[in-house]
Amino acid sequence: MSEIKHGSVAVVGGGIGGIQAALDLADSGFYVYLIEEGPAIGGRMAQLDKTFPTNDCAMCMLSPKLVEVGRHPNVQIITLASVESLEGRPGNFQMTIRQRPRYVDITRCIACGRCIASCVYQDTKFPSEFEVGLGKRKPVYIPFPQAVPLAAVVDPQTCIFFKSGRCPQNCLKACERGALDFTQTEKLFMLEVGAVIVAPGFDPYDARRVGEYGFGRYANVLTGPQFERLLSASGPTSGKVLRPSDGKAPKKIAFIQCVGSRDLRHQRYCSAVCCMYTTKEAIVAKEHDHQIEPTIFYIDLRAYGKGFENLVKRARAEHGVRYIRSMVSQVTEIPETKNLLIRYRDESGSLQEEEFDLVVLAVGMGPSAKGQELARRLGIELNEHGFAKTSAFNPVMSTREGVFVTGAFTGPKDIPETVVQASAAAAAVEALLAPVRGTRTHAKDYPEELVPDGTPRIGVFVCHCGSNIAGVVDVKSVAEYAKTLPGVVHAENVLYTCSQDNLKHMKEVIREKRLNRVVVASCTPRNLAALFQDTIREAGLNKFLFEMVNIREQCSWVHSDQPEQATEKAKRLVRMGVAKARELKPLSVQSVRVSPAALVLGGGLSGMIAALTLGDSGFETHLVERSAELGSDLESADVQGLKAKLLDAVRVHPKLRVHTNTTVREISGFVGNFSSVLRSPQGEERIQHGVVIVATEAYEHKPSGYLYGEDARVLTQRALEKALTPQASPGLFTVPPAAARCTVQAEPAEDEAHAPRAQGRGEGQLGKTIVMIQCVGRTERRPYCSRICCAEALKNALTLLEQDPDRQIYVLYREMISYGFFEDLYRRARDGGVVFIRYDEQSPPVVCKENDQLLVTVRDAHLRQELVIKPDLVVLSPGVVPDPYNEELSRLLKVPLDSHGFFVEAHIKLRPVDFASHGIFLCGGSHAPGTVPELIAKAQAAAGRAAIVLSRGQLEAGGIIASVDPEKCTACLTCLRECPFGAVFINEQGLAEIEAVKCQGCGICAADCPAKAIQLGQFEDAQELAMLEELFRPEQVALKALTPSPLPRRGEGERGRG
């Protein structure tokens, strides 16, 4: 391997996957170039209204991430850019980038929209990319309201100036900031990076190609992504579900599944997300408009992820969503009404016709065209479906060393899986570039903080924002008014508060006038507060001595029709801001040293992968396993090679310490500083560590009934798998040779056989007629889908057939969960003659014996007939159950379990491998069942997230956190009960105290404390009440008559925190 040189990484693709990878890397000591094709980052997730299975608002989750990555000092976002070529070797790549002109200087643009309003095109005319063609935009536009970078862009394809050269260029004149620049040209430049992460995402399948459904011809046939925009409150119809043809509210909506997916004419594979996104869309549509009657036409309902089944149940029971199992053969339009006639065969086989007002096509995920081109330029291979080729044992590694792939580029997947893979790819990069960590990032130096002398000296800056505010609000009079407020020693108007020259000016004023509080009245604090806080910090002020007043989004923009009232309101808002500023206190941020070691609980596949990934990144790791052996969950034949490699790698790794036969007796502390006692037969040992990864696995459930345990011819899929010879494995988890590397230590895994022939049963003894029963024991108590059983059954069925093509195999199933590329197995099994019989949840198959002949009785849900099969062998898929040890871990670590015993992550979409408590991460089957590659990605991701904490060396604690006044605390324990993060503890004095590192600053405890003993920094009661009082203070009260400001308060400035 060539030398590892550059501590910088190129992340190509600015969707949720790319953003997550960029943040993970930038937070752990690497400089990131985030390269995006389009004018803004955000990707497909930005276009979604809600996300399944929780129906959380997509933008609410994404927008803070956009802002975070946009402001991150170690991320450079490069938009309108594509990769030309990649030269070099891992650790030392040269990437050439081509950047198209934006024609707008993003450092000047303030996204006020004046250029758009002044464009010669009076009407929005061109289909908006963001609105998937449903909305329109002008040639100059802002991609979407929350876009990052938040700036206009000129599209040369539609702009008259570029088309004809004859345009008055009103936009140029309208822009008060001189941000438009038609002289910009294309740029070619080179980046030096140590590694590359490729995350170009997917393309929704082009519904036009499925001609029988009439998309593109019939106005009221939409695609799923379009419907998503209709549902979005910020979409083209402001969240009203309306028909494109006449703008009327539709009543009957049909959703057609598998459009372009699972179809030999189109995409062979299953797109893995459509069943759920449609279910979500149906529910949300119903919530928007009660009149709507949604009907979903589907082939198999694949609700296989955590919480999916529940969502479908709710859709049926609570929202009356009608599910019809049928492939729709045709959609035709009724010309008069533009309604749509759907022709389908119902379950009894008879042909039906039904009229709908609107049809939504659940288009699948196709490989991204741009991604394919990118792959060519990067020199990485694609698989047979056109997605990036990866190794099963390292699901984020491409075929070129040092280039990692993630998200839907590697195959259809949902947001959590994308986020998991992004973190996994970041972890893989961290391991590769560990020697150069921190060489390209920079931390800013700030002057020492001035200690405020207590008396408020407030400076108020009232922004014109060009005419955005000043065009409505009389900003001069607002600034004049501010001067009259108690505590204010300086007030002025600024054209653009956020401009570089003003920031400089602000710092000068702070010094000159010895300001110790700053109020900025301008736009929303959500975007720029951090910038101003940083500025006052540069001037030596504590950054919490700042208050921002929103007189743009929440005043001038919403009251432009009432300028006088708007001005009065702006004054009131400034008065409130100043009142709060008078009460502000400096808050301290403390550094806490991090113990640079990790504790990984569970020595199965996930635990070993997580530990190796951390070890490779240079962190000492304790791998703790209760049983005597590591990897006992790796039973099946096709992973024996992997198991052997992992065991070897773990054994020799210099950074790993393996503790088998060991349990955790005690664990205390918090992120960065945990202390645990490990107990083993050799005795007890105390270890210090900065993070914990819970990596326990799930195991095959032991079935009851079905003659299991009574007759040796009834066995489980896992047992069958052991009995099958590994050579015959159809390659479910096969490894593309050169790319198979789990860790730096592990050698490429050839698919050699290590599996013992379990139970001494040779292939000849398995019999000719074999019945497989899926979803065994999946009842009320274990209602969840175990996700992996169908693929296992298919794989085993194919192996059985390969051994003896004369075998007759029956698979009895409820839904065939062959999601993603597993669909290939399903097709091959059907083609190979496997008989699939669907049974209803209510009438599971029965296994009995007659004169030593096994009999399986099943009611075929399709034929509505009872069938009796006489098999030689019955194979059960009993699903998986989480490790029973989880309960103890849950108690020890105070982390939550769901009702089935699986761990609950911090956020199902965006923090899938974090616990809500900081510093504790999760992976493994005990989080959720998964295939080997899925578990590997999750384990890598957990390790990557943990490495962020460890790589810092120091953690910041404090700032906006709660603290208890011991004088007032009555130890009523309310805060202890209500804190969602377990940050409250009872100290030696028997009083409540808050662990600064754990506190997230929500203020729940402060509001609930009956003794008012708890205050949340920056949101103290005195500060909030001061705002309230000022808001309602009658105007006529002479301001000078106000009581002198209550500051300084006790020990102002010295008040320590934490």
Add this chain to the structure above:
Amino acid sequence: MTNDEPKIVAFCCHYCAFAAADLAGVLRLKYPPNVHIIRLPCTGKLDALYLLKAFEAGADGVIVAGCLEGSCHFISGNLRAKKRVLVVKSLLPRLGIEPERLEFFNLSSAQGDRFAQIAREMTERIKSLSPMRGEESESKSGVDAL
């Protein structure tokens, strides 16, 4: 403030409701200028006392707006807040204040139009009630009596 417009304060959580209010601005929607937003990190921070103080100080109406259920960035803040609002609502009649003057809303950050609508609707709702002014001293003692 003009005399005929009711004075309304809206306690909004930073992550969703405040963002929705921003979006209302970005979309240039309109609502009456008598609605004033106070930003909280989460509605979980909303002290029941603030609600009473708001009425005491002279509010005609109070809006509390947090994330959608299940979407609070601090897990349970909006559920706590909702409870507190319900408790205060039940107390208001004893102070001679109509409970309709106080309302809790769940909003996503994408619901700019919903925010504007809430602001309009609350204003209308309060206008339809008989005015609260003139009894300030009474309501003050009422709050203190609690």
